[in-house]
Every structure is written in structure tokens, then in C-alpha cells.
Amino acid sequence: LPELDRDSLLDDLSAYLDGELSQGRAAAVERLLTESPDARRTFAELRTVREQVRGLPRRRASMELGAALRGQVAPRALWSRRVLRLGVPLAAAAAAVLAVGVFLHHEAPPPAGPKTPQVALRTERASVQPAVQTPESSPRPAAAARDKDVAMGGPERIQEKLESLGWADATRAAETPAADQPASKQSGLAIVIHPRSAGEYARYAALLASWSPEASSATAEPSREYVYQLSLPDVSARVAQLLGVQTADEGTGDVEAVALAPLAVAPAGRASRAMEKKEENVAEKRTAPSVGRAGGAAGRGAPRSRITSKQRDEAARAERLHAQHKAVTEEPEVIVIDAPGPASAPTSPPITPQPQEVAKNGRLIDLLLTGVPPGGATSRRAGIRAATQASTRQQVELRIELRPAVATTTPASGPAK
């Protein structure tokens, strides 16, 4: 055989071994094997190596990943709107993580179905909830909600706050047909911080405290939730500062960011009809005398007095979960922005962001604020842009949740050295 052919046939030995060659090519390799002792030796070695790799024991996950995941997904319900949490603290890595999500609220209400849950939603978002409260584990008792209302200055105060946030009057919104609703009024950013240590927690807390004039409140130490209304550049700046804290803290965790296609731009009403039907059924089954059916006169009249009823909360939660699931599944583009690892030398250089890092952070911020995923589905871009333009005219809500330091309960094997 000519040298060239011979070399290329030798390169095909593995593919021949794996049965991946065409008949003609396989025949040529076979000819080479009969002619060349070298080829035969190499072939035998390749086969041995393959068997040795195949003989490696299968490792099994030491925990139920599906179950663990369910545990990770459930806390999303903490945010009362369409917020996607990412970068959950994984026990094995115990890395500090900033989880960033884009959310849009004030989506068009569905054409039919329960309106009141939306009212419940709104009330909820106006009050500052302790972040640790899960709807699942502790359905908010009516009394507690009332107390919160009082703390916020009562229903009037809430309405005022809602309007200041660009929310339509709740009662009016419930009466207006879906088609006439604006798609989306406001978008925002939600950031969840999972510090790894008390020290890191303190650094985040200090930074957040330094922004505190606009912060609504800090509740339920040590888990805190902050809500800011900021212009886009301010949001950028603050996200950059948060990322700076992470960088300073030798964050080995990834900063995971996600841009969600704005749900409200999609025909959400139509898409969620099946869900609404379900909810109606649920409502019927659980009907309490005081709970008016969706769109009923009772619900329209004075929704506020009833928004705390358990049934409404349930329906609202179902709607939220559905919306969140849609948010998660519809068109998310997840990117991972590598946080620089700890410097190898003990004396780490001062924390001046490297150009590359700035670019990355810039990319993150761009992504979050424009909602245009790099290389994302173009079909959605128009919608995304429309929503973004709306949001650039307005203030953007920045919600930050600082969670307690992650207990570093690592598995026996411990984190990678």
C-alpha cells in the first residue's frame, strides 16, 4: 500500500474496532491487518485499551438527584412572581452563588378564570415577605397577612405602593378583558445570594446596607430581602458591585444568569387556559361560601378583604407555580459566567477586575437587562426587545435576597482540593 493510504488506514483502526467504518473501508483495513504485523499489534493494543476502559467500575450517585432537585426547585415559590432561581448551593461544592433571574410582572390576566389570585399576588408583592417563608410549608394565615397589611400602612398604603410601582388598580385590572391589557409593565431583576460563610454574609450585608436608603426593608435575620427601584444603569452598577464581592471572596462558584423570555409577550392567557380550568375545578371543590368564582361580582367588589383566604392563596400559588414553570421551560437561555477561581498564590493580587472579567460581567448584565440571549432564538427577539424598551423607560425593580450562610455540610469526600 502507498504510505499515505497506509497511514490513513492506521488512523481508522479504532473506528474499525468500533464497527463504525463503511464496508469498503473496513475491507481495506482488513487487508492492511493481514499484510502488516505492526498494524495487527496496534489493533490488538487498541482492543486491550478499550476493554480496560470498559472494565472500569460504574459509579453510582450517592444520593437521589431527582429528589434533591425537587428540593431545590420548591424554594422558587418564595418569590411571588416569575423569578427563576439558579445557582442553588450544591452541597458538594458549597460554593457561594449569586443567583440571578429576570422577572416580569403585571402580565395580562387570563381572559377567564380566577382574577382574585392576581390580586393576592399583588398584595403579596407589595408587602415585604420574610424570604424564608415557603407557601408550601406555612400557608400564610389570614391574621398574619392582615398584620403585614397594617405594617405596610394598611390597604390604602398598599394600593398607593402598587400604583407607584406602575401597577394598575387591582379592581380595574380584574374587570378589564385580557385583550385590552398591556402586555408587561415592569421587569426586574431578582438576585439570590447564597454566601458560603458568615464573613461573606457580612460583606454582602454591609454592601446592601450601604444602599439602604432605597431598600424597603430587612426582615427575618439573617435572611434578608431588599427591594429597590432603580434605573437601568444603577442596576448594572449594583450587580457589578455584588459580583465584586463575590470575586473578592475567592468565589469559586459560578455566577449563573438566565434571561427569560418575557412571558407576558407570549400569549400567556391562551397558553395557561388548561391550567385555569384546573384551577376553577380546584376552586369549585374547595368552595368556601365567601369565595366568589372568578370574575364574580363578589370578587370584583372588594377583593382585598378576601385575598388572604386560603383558597385564594392556593389558587394563586398554583398559578404562580405554573407561571414559573413556564418561565423555566419556555425559552430560557442559561449561561454560566465563570467566576475567577482563587489565586494560586497565597498573596492574591488586589481585586481589580480583569478586562476579561469585566467583559464577562458586562455580558451578564447585558444579558439580564436586555434579555437577549446570545445566539438565542431569534423568533422571540422582537418580543423581548419590546419588553425591554418598555423597561428602559421605567425604573427597574431590583430584588435581592440575602440568604443565611450556607452550612458547609459537604459529603465525606469533601470539596476538591
Add this chain to the structure above:
Amino acid sequence: VSQRTHEHEPSEAELVRRSQRGDAAAFAALATRYQDRVFNLCYRMCHNEADALDMAQTTFLRALQNMGRFGGRACFYTWLFRIAVNVVLTRRRSRSRQVTASLNGAGHDMPQAVALPDRREPDGAAACEQRELQERVAWALAQLDQEFRAAVVLKDIEDMDYAAIAEVLNVPVGTVKSRIHRGRLMLRDLLRAERVNVAGT
């Protein structure tokens, strides 16, 4: 009757559809079905149990978040593996400082003492040799550049065909072919240098 209902296992396609509709239990079932394979893949790629668990978990989290994008054109596990490989490669890049650990943590040398053989036990010697061989093969695999390692692991451990590997790695089939071949040749050289018999028959 109740047993029969238990025996009815939903198909993968059904679980995928239900997951896409927001059925958390269906996704959990999918995760249970594939978690060991995904974990094993991650483990063979990173050679570290804790990291592998973390990566596997991240893989499923991403899969959950992206279920809506899974069109059903590829096999679900091909799609899942593609996410897993991306997770592994991204993680490895971000930890470039990390040196592949040698088996006994003693530096660059090959492991001298994997575990002391208990030759009193029946077949103790053979089992021990087998285990030692496996450790050396695993070590050699960990020395490969990850592009080659990924191709070899997907072929020889996951037993995927070249086309599926090409899809997982997002490279042409020709590239897969050459990576597997070169990866195996490198493994051969590494093992030979460690005096592992690769001569074959």
C-alpha cells in the same frame, strides 16, 4: 390490581412530555432513570466524587430549566449528556488551576500503594490486581485532555455510537473518530509507561 398499576411504567417520551408540562414528579422520574449514568459520566470526566455529584446535579437542574427546549429530535439521554458534557467542560475551564489528582495524592508519580492486597482471602490476589489495574486505567484516563477523554468515555463507558457522540460533543463525526483513536493511543502509551500490559492477544 394495584400491582398492575405499579407495573405500568410510563415511557420516556411520556415522562418528557409530562415534564415539559410542569410535572415535577415526571422529571424526578427521568432524573432517577439517568442519574447514575450522568453521575458516572461526570465522575469519569473529573475523577472526583464530590465534583461529579455537583456536576450531575447541575446537569439535571439545567435540564429541568431547559425542558421546553428539548424538541425530542434527539434521544433524551443524548440531550442530557450534552448538557452534562457542557457542565463538565465549563467547570473544568473555570478551574484550570486544578491539577488532576493522582490516585494517592502524592504528587505526579503513579500510585504505588493503591490498597494493600489481602492475599489470604480466596482470590484476593486476583481481585487486588484487577483493582489496581482499574485504578491505573482510571488514572491514565484522567491524564487525557478533556476533548479526548470525553470522546473515549462516551464511546467505551457509555457505549454510544459515533453519531451520538458527535451530537453530544457538537463536533463532526470525523472529529469524534480521530479523538477516540488518538485518545486510545495516548491511553496505550500512558499505560505502557506504567508497565501495564496492553499488548493484547
